[in-house]
Amino acid sequence: MTTITHEDHHDHKPQGFLNRWVFSTNHKDIGTLYLVFALLMFFIGGAMAMIIRAELFMPGMQLVQPEFFNQMTTVHALVMVFGAVMPAFVGFANWMIPLMIGAPDMALPRMNNWSFWILPFAFTMLVSTLFMDGGAPAGGWTLYPPLVLQTGDSFIFAMFAIHMLGISSIMGAINVIATILNMRAPGMTLLRMPLFVWTWLITAFLLIAVMPVLAGAVTMLITDRFFLTSFFNAAGGGDPVLFQHIFWFFGHPEVYIMILPAFGIISEIIPTFARKPLFGYTSMVYATVSIAFLSFIVWAHHMFTVGMPLGAEIYFMLATMMISIPTGVKVFNWIATMWRGSMTFETPMLFALGFVVLFTIGGFSGLMLAIVPADFQYHDTYFVVAHFHYVLVTGSVFALMAGTYYWLPKWTGHMYNERLGKWHFWLSVVFVNVLFFPQHYLGLAGMPRRIPDYSPQFADFNMLSSIGGFAFGLTQLMFVYIVWKCARGGETATAQVWEGAKGLEWTVPSPAPFHTFETPPKIDDSVVAHGNHM
Amino acid sequence: MADQQVDPQTERKAVQRKANRRTLRRLILISIGMFGFGFAMWPLYEIFCDVTGFGGRGVQEVAADDIQHYQDQREITMRFDATVNSGLNWQFEAVDSAKTVQLGKLSVASYTSINISDEPVIGHAVFNVAPPEASLYFVKTECFCFTEQLLLAGEKKDMPVTYYISPDLPDDIESITLSYTFFKNIPATLAYNNAAKKEISNQPNPNNITTNDTRARGE
Numbered sequence: 176m177t178t179i180t181h182e183d184h185h186d187h188k189p190q191g192f193l194n195r196w197v198f199s200t201n202h203k204d205i206g207t208l209y210l211v212f213a214l215l216m217f218f219i220g221g222a223m224a225m226i227i228r229a230e231l232f233m234p235g236m237q238l239v240q241p242e243f244f245n246q247m248t249t250v251h252a253l254v255m256v257f258g259a260v261m262p263a264f265v266g267f268a269n270w271m272i273p274l275m276i277g278a279p280d281m282a283l284p285r286m287n288n289w290s291f292w293i294l295p296f297a298f299t300m301l302v303s304t305l306f307m308d309g310g311a312p313a314g315g316w317t318l319y320p321p322l323v324l325q326t327g328d329s330f331i332f333a334m335f336a337i338h339m340l341g342i343s344s345i346m347g348a349i350n351v352i353a354t355i356l357n358m359r360a361p362g363m364t365l366l367r368m369p370l371f372v373w374t375w376l377i378t379a380f381l382l383i384a385v386m387p388v389l390a391g392a393v394t395m396l397i398t399d400r401f402f403l404t405s406f407f408n409a410a411g412g413g414d415p416v417l418f419q420h421i422f423w424f425f426g427h428p429e430v431y432i433m434i435l436p437a438f439g440i441i442s443e444i445i446p447t448f449a450r451k452p453l454f455g456y457t458s459m460v461y462a463t464v465s466i467a468f469l470s471f472i473v474w475a476h477h478m479f480t481v482g483m484p485l486g487a488e489i490y491f492m493l494a495t496m497m498i499s500i501p502t503g504v505k506v507f508n509w510i511a512t513m514w515r516g517s518m519t520f521e522t523p524m525l526f527a528l529g530f531v532v533l534f535t536i537g538g539f540s541g542l543m544l545a546i547v548p549a550d551f552q553y554h555d556t557y558f559v560v561a562h563f564h565y566v567l568v569t570g571s572v573f574a575l576m577a578g579t580y581y582w583l584p585k586w587t588g589h590m591y592n593e594r595l596g597k598w599h600f601w602l603s604v605v606f607v608n609v610l611f612f613p614q615h616y617l618g619l620a621g622m623p624r625r626i627p628d629y630s631p632q633f634a635d636f637n638m639l640s641s642i643g644g645f646a647f648g649l650t651q652l653m654f655v656y657i658v659w660k661c662a663r664g665g666e667t668a669t670a671q672v673w674e675g676a677k678g679l680e681w682t683v684p685s686p687a688p689f690h691t692f693e694t695p696p697k698i699d700d701s702v703v704a705h706g707n708h709m
Numbered sequence: 710m711a712d713q714q715v716d717p718q719t720e721r722k723a724v725q726r727k728a729n730r731r732t733l734r735r736l737i738l739i740s741i742g743m744f745g746f747g748f749a750m751w752p753l754y755e756i757f758c759d760v761t762g763f764g765g766r767g768v769q770e771v772a773a774d775d776i777q778h779y780q781d782q783r784e785i786t787m788r789f790d791a792t793v794n795s796g797l798n799w800q801f802e803a804v805d806s807a808k809t810v811q812l813g814k815l816s817v818a819s820y821t822s823i824n825i826s827d828e829p830v831i832g833h834a835v836f837n838v839a840p841p842e843a844s845l846y847f848v849k850t851e852c853f854c855f856t857e858q859l860l861l862a863g864e865k866k867d868m869p870v871t872y873y874i875s876p877d878l879p880d881d882i883e884s885i886t887l888s889y890t891f892f893k894n895i896p897a898t899l900a901y902n903n904a905a906k907k908e909i910s911n912q913p914n915p916n917n918i919t920t921n922d923t924r925a926r927g928e
Contacts, residue, residue: 282729349736357728387740391747406751409835410794410892414764417754421747484761484841694718 188689197292200284202269203687207586208291209266210579214655216258216298217572221648223251228610228644234631244627245313246305252316253333256433257340258298260567263575264436265290265347268375271582272351274680274687275369277360277696282353290346297339304329304336315625317422318393320407320415324400331401334393341386341393348382351375360679362698366460369678369704370453373460374439377467381428381435384471389425392418416481423474431470434534434566435463437574438505441527443678444581445509446704448524449516450675455508456705462501462508469498479550488547495545499538506535521673522596526577529604530570537565540615555625558618564611569604576603576654583661584668588686591661599657602650609643678704765837767845770855780813781876789818790888797893798826799860812876818887820853820868824860829905831897832858839886846875847885857894859901 189195199205226247230238239247269287273280281287304311309327312318326333355368355376368376395418398404405411407418438459446453453459475483475491483491509531518524540562544550553559576599584590613636618624622633629637668685682702683691696702758766787810789803804819824830834854838844853868860866874885 282725283733286733345740349733349740352736353729353732356732357725383736383740384743387743388747388750391744391750395748395751409890410833412835414754414758416764417751420754421750424750482839482841484763695721 198288200280200288201689202273202281202284202287203586203689205281205287205291206266206268206270209262209269212291212294213259213263213266213575214658216254216262217651218655219302220251220254220259221651223247223254224644225648227251228641230627231629231637232641233638234629234634236628239627241627242310242313245315245625246311248625249313249316250301250305250311253301253337254298255567256316256429257337257344258294258301260433260571260575261344262294264375264378264433264571265344265351267371267436267440267575267578267582268347268351270586271680272354272372272375273358274585274683274691275372275678276355276358276363277679277692277698278354278358279690279693281350282358283350286346287350290343290350293339293343293346297336297343300332300339301336304332307332317426318396318418319422320396320399320418323396324407331397334397337393338390341390344382344386348379348386351379352383355379360692360695360698363679363703366457367698367703367705369439370442370456370459370463371436371439374435374442374463377463378432378435381432381467381470385425385428385432388421389429392421392425395421416478419478419481420475423477424471426477427474428467428470430563430566431466433571435466437530437534437571438463440574440578440581441509441530442505443704444523444527444577445512445531447581447673447675447677448521448527449513449518451512451516452677453508453705454511454514455504458504459508462504465501466498469494469501473498476545476550479547480554492545492547496542499542502538506531506538517675519674521580522591522593522600523577523581525597525600525604526573526580529600530573530577533565533569533573533604533607537562537570540565552621553618555623556618557614557622557624560624561611561614561618564614568611569607573603576600579654579658581673582680583658584672585680585683585685585687587662587665588668588684589661589663589665590668590672591657591665595653595657599650599653602653603647606643606647606650610640610647611643613637613640613643678702761841762838762844763841765841765844765847767842768836768838768847768849770849770852772850780811783812783876783878784809785812785874785878785882786810786884787816787818787874788884788886789820790886791820792888792890794890794892796895797830797832797891799824799830799832799891801889801891810874812874812878815850815871815873818870818872820870820889821865822858822860822868822891823865824862827862829859829861829898829901831894831901832860832891833894833897834858834889834891836890837888839888840882843874843878843882843885846878847887848873848875854889857897858891 188201189198196204196208199208226239227244230236230244269281272278301311307327307329309329311329312323312326312333314322314326323330355372359368395404395406399406399408399413403411405413407413407415409415442453442459473491473495475487476495479488479491520528540558544553544559544562580591580596617633617636617640620633622629622637670684671681672685673681679692679696679698679702680687682696758764761767786807788807789805791801791803793799793801800823802821804821808816808818810816822832836852836854838847849870849872851869851871853870858866858868870887872887
C-alpha cells in the first residue's frame, strides 16, 4: 500500500464502516476514534459526578445508598482519568504529531489500531461492574488494600480492565516515541519540534516507566486476593502501606502524564493568538524534562499521614515544592509570550487564558498541600478534591477544550460557531468556579472526601457547589453541539485557519487530507513555529 | 517525476521501518523491566523497614539468659494498644493502657484474650511500634506473638510480654506505643478442629475413608 505514489490517493479512504474505522491504521481516523471515545467517557464519568453532587446537594441521605455513592466516586475517577483525559490526549497525539513533524503516519500503525480498540472492551468491562453482585469497586480509585480486597465479584473484572488500560497506554506511548524519534521530516531537529510534540515525547516516557509499575501493583492485589500471597496482608507479614508506595510511584508521574500534554497545547495556542513566537522555547523544554524527573521522587507526599519518619516527610515536602520552579518557568513564559503581543480572544485563546489562571490556582493549593504540618489537616478533605479538580478540570480538560477549538477547523475543514464557542467558555469558566471553589472552604473546615453525608454546617457551600456542578455539566452539552455542527458544515476554513498560526500542520489544506506528508515537507524558518533558526 | 522520487523515498521508508522496530524492541524491554521494578519494590521496602525499624521491624527477640543490659535513671511512658481483626471473634485487651518504665529495666506488659466464639480458634498476633525508630531500641525476651495462640471456646488467657527498652534510646523519644493486632490463623484453626473431630468420633465414617484414600494415593 505504501508504494502507491503520492498523486494517486489524495483522499483514498478505505470503503465501508468496518474497513474505515475498525481496521483503521490511519493516524487521523484513529485520532478521531480516540477523541470521540474520550468525549463519550467524559459524559459517562460526568453523569456519575452529577449523581455525587445531587446526593451532596443537602445534608442527610437523599438519593442513593452509601455503598452506591462510594462506587460512584471510585468509578467516576477511573473513567475520567483512564477513559476521558488520557485517551483524549492520545487522540490529539495521533492527529497532530505526524502533522507537526512532517511524518506520513504514526510509526507503528497496526499497533496504533490495537491500542485504541482495547479501550472500548476495557471500559465495557469496567462499567459493567456497576451491575454485578456487590457492585463496582467502592474503595476509591487508588485501590488501597485491604479495602479494595473486600470488593465483591467485580474485583477481578475491574483489575483486568486496569491491566488492559495499561497495555493500551504503553502501546500508545511506544508509538508516540517511535514516531517522534524516527519519523521526523529532514530538518525537523529535536529543538525545532513544536512544544506539543516535546511534551508528548516526555509524557510517553513517563507512561512507559510507570504504567508497568501499576500493572505490578494490580497483579500483587490479584495474587493477594486469589493466590494467598501476603504482599499487602498484615496477617501474613505484608504491609498495606507498601501498596501506597507502589501505587503513588505510579500515581504521581501519572498526574504529570495528564498535564504535560496540556502544557504543550497551551504553548501552541498562546503564541498564535498573541502573534508572537513562544517566549523561552528552550527553557520550556528543559522545564518539562525537570518536571518529569521530579515526578519520580515526590510520590510520598500523597501519603504523609501513614506515619513516615520525620526526615522522609521533610524530604518529600521540599522535593514537592521544588516542582513549582519549573512550573513557574512555564507560567511566566506564557505570560511573557503575551506581553506586548497583538492579542485577540477567540475561543481557543479564552480557554488557554482560563487554563493559565485556574491551573495556577490549582498549583498554589498543591503547594499548600505539600506543607507537611498543614497536610495533616487537609489530608482526605474536600481541599484535596478542590485542588485536583482545579488542575484536572480547569487544567487538563480546559486545555483539551482549547486544543479542540484550535484544531477543529483543521480536522473538519469548517469553522465552528465562534459566538457559541465564547458562550461555552464563559459559562464553563463561571460555573467551574462555582463548582470547585467552595470546596476549598469545605476542606479547610474539615469536610472529609468520599462520604455521602455531612454535618449541617457544610450545607450552604455544598448546595452552591452542586448548583455549579449541574450548570457546568449542562454547559458541556453545548460543546457536543458546537463540535457536531462544525463537523456537519459551516464557514470553510483556510489552510492556515488562524492569522498568527505557524507550524507544519497549517501548511496542509483544511480539512487535512486522508494522507499527508507522503513525501517529507521542506522545513525552513517560515513554517516552523518554534525553536532554533537554521 | 514520480520515478525520480521513488528511490530515495523507498530507501527512507526502509530505514525508518528498521529504526521503528528497534525502538519498539527497546521500549518493550523497558516496559517489562519496569513491571519487574514494581515487584522489586517489595524487597526494597523490606530493606527500608529493616534499616529504619519501620513496621516494628527493629524489635529484637532474645532469650532471657542472653540479656546484657544496664539500667538508666531515665523514664519514658509506654502505651499499649490491642486490636482484633474483624475475622476473629475474640476479646483482646491491654491490662494497662499506659505505664511508666525505666530504660534498661526488664518490664512486663500484660494483655488478656477471651475467645467469645463457640469453637476453638488459633490466633496469631502481629505487632508494631510507634514511633518507628523506637523499635530499634526495643528488646523482647518473651511474647505471645512468638507462637500461635490456641484458645478453646470461652477460654480466657493472660498474655504477657517481657521486654526492655535500651538506654540508647534517643532523647527526643518520650513515649513509645506497642501495638498488637490479633488475626485468625484460618488454616491452623481448620486443621485443629478437624483433628479434634476425628479424635472424638473414633468410628469409621465417610470422611475418614476419604482421608485414608488420599494417603494411600500419596504413597
